[in-house]
Amino acid sequence: MARSQQSFSKRERELKKEKKRKEKEVKKLERQENKMTLDSDDMIAYVDEFGQVSNTPPDLTARVEVKLEDIEIGVPKREEEDYDPIRTGIVTFFNDSKGFGFIRDLETQESVFVHVNNTKEEIQENNKVRFETEQGPRGMAAVKVEIWREA
Secondary structure: OOOOOOOHHHHHHHHHHHHHHHHHHHHHHHHHHOOOOOOOHHHOOEEOOOOOEEOOOOOHHHOOOOOHHHOOOOOOOOOOOOOOOOEEEEEEEEEOOOOEEEEEEOOOOOEEEEEHHHEOOOOOOOOEEEEEEEEEOOEEEEEEEEEOOOO
16 A cells, blocks of 8 residues: 655645635625725815815816916016115135135024135134125035125
8 A cells, every 4th residue: 555645734835825825815706795886976086275185076167267377387586676686694604724604694693605715805703794695515615705894
């Protein structure tokens, strides 16, 4: 009499695979039975005027007409402001050995970078200065910096 080619563990693995296959088939059939169609009311969502998703349809009486000409795509152009290109500020930090510092603009309270090459005279911390700004590689930079002497 010959021995069976299947060991106990091999038979157990086959039974587990078969059980998983049957469970998968049952789940597939359940999904097909409970499948919602796109025409069902459960699948409809509305977006209100604030961009919020809701399940109630919008009120068509509160509808606002928008003219095509009023729609702007992109960033609107900035209008040129009338401001004095020469600004005043106070030197908040200046390192003589490295040759750079920062000026606090008195009008906008922004911190502006200044390099020793862009100064007309020697400046120190807490000096009140006049300067112009221009776009540098890392942001706004002060140029033509001079100590401000009030008349």
